[in-house]
Amino acid sequence: MLHLVVCLKQILDPEIPPADFKLDPSAQRAAPTASLVASIFDENALEIALQLREKVGDARITAISLGPPSAVDVLRKALSMRADDAILIREEDFPGIDAHGCARVLAAAIRKLPPADLILCGRETGDWHGGLVAAFLAAEFDRPYTNFVAGITKEGDHFHLRRQTEDGWEIVRSAAPAVITVTNDDHNLPRIPKVKDNMMAFRKQIPAWTASDLGLVPASVAGPNSKLEQSRLYVPVVDRKCEIITGDNAEAKARQLVERLAALQVI
Amino acid sequence: MRNVLAILIPAGAFSRTEAETITAGKSLAAQLGADLSVGILGPSDDSFARECFAFGAKSLTRVEGLAAYQSEAYSAAAQQIAASVAADVILFPSTTYGLEIAPGVGYRLGAAVILDCVGLIGDSSGNLTITKPVYGGKANSELIARQGPVVIAMRMRSVAPGEKQDGATGEINTIPAPALSPRTQILEHTTEDTGSGPKLEDARVIISGGRGLGNKENFVHLEELARLLGGSVGASRAACDQGWVPATLQIGQTGKKVAPDLYLAVGISGASQHLVGIAGARHIVAINKDAKAPIFQVAALGVVDEWQALLPKLVVALTEHKARNS
Ligand SMILES: Cc1cc2nc3c(=O)[nH]c(=O)nc-3n(C[C@H](O)[C@H](O)[C@H](O)COP(=O)(O)OP(=O)(O)OC[C@H]3O[C@@H](n4cnc5c(N)ncnc54)[C@H](O)[C@@H]3O)c2cc1C
Numbered sequence: 001m002l003h004l005v006v007c008l009k010q011i012l013d014p015e016i017p018p019a020d021f022k023l024d025p026s027a028q029r030a031a032p033t034a035s036l037v038a039s040i041f042d043e044n045a046l047e048i049a050l051q052l053r054e055k056v057g058d059a060r061i062t063a064i065s066l067g068p069p070s071a072v073d074v075l076r077k078a079l080s081m082r083a084d085d086a087i088l089i090r091e092e093d094f095p096g097i098d099a100h101g102c103a104r105v106l107a108a109a110i111r112k113l114p115p116a117d118l119i120l121c122g123r124e125t126g127d128w129h130g131g132l133v134a135a136f137l138a139a140e141f142d143r144p145y146t147n148f149v150a151g152i153t154k155e156g157d158h159f160h161l162r163r164q165t166e167d168g169w170e171i172v173r174s175a176a177p178a179v180i181t182v183t184n185d186d187h188n189l190p191r192i193p194k195v196k197d198n199m200m201a202f203r204k205q206i207p208a209w210t211a212s213d214l215g216l217v218p219a220s221v222a223g224p225n226s227k228l229e230q231s232r233l234y235v236p237v238v239d240r241k242c243e244i245i246t247g248d249n250a251e252a253k254a255r256q257l258v259e260r261l262a263a264l265q266v267i
Numbered sequence: 268m269r270n271v272l273a274i275l276i277p278a279g280a281f282s283r284t285e286a287e288t289i290t291a292g293k294s295l296a297a298q299l300g301a302d303l304s305v306g307i308l309g310p311s312d313d314s315f316a317r318e319c320f321a322f323g324a325k326s327l328t329r330v331e332g333l334a335a336y337q338s339e340a341y342s343a344a345a346q347q348i349a350a351s352v353a354a355d356v357i358l359f360p361s362t363t364y365g366l367e368i369a370p371g372v373g374y375r376l377g378a379a380v381i382l383d384c385v386g387l388i389g390d391s392s393g394n395l396t397i398t399k400p401v402y403g404g405k406a407n408s409e410l411i412a413r414q415g416p417v418v419i420a421m422r423m424r425s426v427a428p429g430e431k432q433d434g435a436t437g438e439i440n441t442i443p444a445p446a447l448s449p450r451t452q453i454l455e456h457t458t459e460d461t462g463s464g465p466k467l468e469d470a471r472v473i474i475s476g477g478r479g480l481g482n483k484e485n486f487v488h489l490e491e492l493a494r495l496l497g498g499s500v501g502a503s504r505a506a507c508d509q510g511w512v513p514a515t516l517q518i519g520q521t522g523k524k525v526a527p528d529l530y531l532a533v534g535i536s537g538a539s540q541h542l543v544g545i546a547g548a549r550h551i552v553a554i555n556k557d558a559k560a561p562i563f564q565v566a567a568l569g570v571v572d573e574w575q576a577l578l579p580k581l582v583v584a585l586t587e588h589k590a591r592n593s
């Protein structure tokens with residue numbers, strides 16, 4: 001049986017309009033002006049884990065999240081998409097955790113599970129866009145790491161990973177166990193949970209593991225990124241005026257637009 | 268005292284990506300009072316080396332016998348180069364491969380790692396001030412790295428290549444490729460057919476479509492415009508996710524960063540994650556039926572209309588304009 005572990009983080013909805021975005025008075029993070037959602041690529045990651053399970057038949061998917069109590073919502077969503085198990089790790093136990101720490105805590109949790117054949121993460125979170133945790137997990141476990149994967153097949157004891165590049169696609173053959181990050185394409189849009197699966201997910205127990213459950217001393221997990229000091233977090237000002245092309249009909253607007261483009265010397 | 272190393276992963280001849288990475292390294296090194304070393308992963312020729320020196324490398328390390336990209340081999344080679352020049356600030360390109368190996372190299376060197384940065388300044392005591400857009404481009408985070416090794420990847424198109432000094436030279440060192448048995452292997456590489464125009468990263472004109480286009484077939488209208496203007500077609504994530512165009516056309520936070528003279532956005536709302544990709548565009552022009560769409564906040568020119576009505580007339584008006592001016 002394959003064991004697939006999907007790491008999901010709960011974040012503020014990244015798709016709110018800029019006008020609704022505010023900084024927290026501490027000016028160290030965003031104010032909670034939006035609802036909380038699963039980071040978008042993490043759901044793409046879960047989707048391709050589900051597709052892989054459908055292809056190989058015999059696989060188990062565990063969703064894990066290091067987060068506040070509200071992060072159970074992300075895990076419930078994962079269960080309703082039909083992950084088999086979900087585990088929350090109490091983020092409160094690890095104040096001020098950095099990307100290295102996050103990877104170490106997730107690694108400690110994954111070590112408590114049945115051995116993972118594949119660990120799937122999003123390519124980057126939609127809030128801080130670190131792009132680090134998955135590669136750090138791979139380094140923690142000393143496993144091969146492949147980024148920007150959009151689809152997987154199992155070929156013998158290897159995975160074939162369809163990976164996005166600047167100009168197209170690659171098939172990367174990877175030994176198992178492996179760690180990957182997932183990017184979006186038209187084949188891995190997260191599925192919509194069925195109503196009965198929502199109900200099943202709601203009844204399921206989601207354990208919340210603590211630092212001591214993982215045998216970790218919070219202070220010892222921090223890595224070099226914790227030494228970076230955020231001196232400023234600010235909303236950049238865009239000061240552009242848009243000239244709206246007017247006209248009685250589309251034809252008049254099109255002519256006017258061409259005139260203005262010619263004046264800008266771009267056509 | 269800091270030692271700055273720029274790692275290059277050539278995909279053929281010396282390109283703007285390499286020029287950007289070296290330029291970022293060169294100006295940082297100058298601010299820190301240091302010299303810039305360059306490490307080249309993968310095959311490269313003498314003309315590639317000359318370009319590195321022309322853009323400001325003082326020394327250069329090649330790896331003998333390192334064939335096509337393989338993440339573990341390239342990571343190990345990058346670490347060896349870093350050790351050989353005692354680098355404590357290491358720059359990687361924000362390419363697929365660069366982003367794949369930078370974090371692991373940093374991890375093993377005990378370095379802080381920051382990817383997708385747009386600003387990098389050093390001072391004479393060796394402190395770095397790094398600017399990284401966060402929250403999908405809605406905010407900027409300014410980070411200070413005081414001591415210890417740092418691995419940084421600058422966002423593509425966030426650095427303007429510096430002046431070249433043709434004829435500049437420097438020291439060339441060669442190290443052997445690390446011996447290891449890699450656990451991954453690239454079996455095949457498929458190039459996506461992305462139309463007749465120039466590469467998006469280099470295009471002077473980009474006609475880009477979003478969810479508002481409604482379906483795959485409607486992209487022919489954008490292709491027609493692109494042909495007329497000698498440009499290329501791009502897209503928002505929403506259009507790529509629908510499968511209307513290949514993912515290689517996606518522009519934005521997790522797509523291409525582009526810097527055309529003209530960026531024409533059709534049926535794109537202008538989410539911050541999309542705007543991140545067009546920060547370097549000289550003139551943004553938007554066609555959107557919703558006057559409140561955020562794209563109009565960054566556009567120089569806007570037309571509030573349905574594209575179905577406007578685009579055919581635009582093709583006619585442009586054709587006439589071309590005829591008059593030829
Ligand atoms: C971590 C992260 C990374 C992301 N990376 C990217 C990225 O790299 N690139 C990217 O683009 N997005 C990215 N996104 C997604 C982004 O937030 C938006 O969801 C996406 O850009 C929306 O695409 P859109 O503008 O095409 O669609 P919509 O927001 O749905 O906008 C469609 C627009 O079309 C207009 N329209 C509809 N019909 C017509 C018509 N007939 N004529 C004219 N106009 C019409 C509508 O008024 C609307 O403004 C990312 C999101 C996250 C969280």
Ligand SMILES: Nc1ncnc2c1ncn2[C@@H]1O[C@H](COP(=O)(O)O)[C@@H](O)[C@H]1O
Nearest residue numbers: 007008066121122124125130131132133
């Ligand atoms: N707190 C977290 N809990 C679970 N997974 C996480 C967490 N933080 C990051 N990840 C995973 O690592 C990926 C990359 O995160 P980052 O390196 O922070 O951009 C995310 O898309 C998740 O899959």
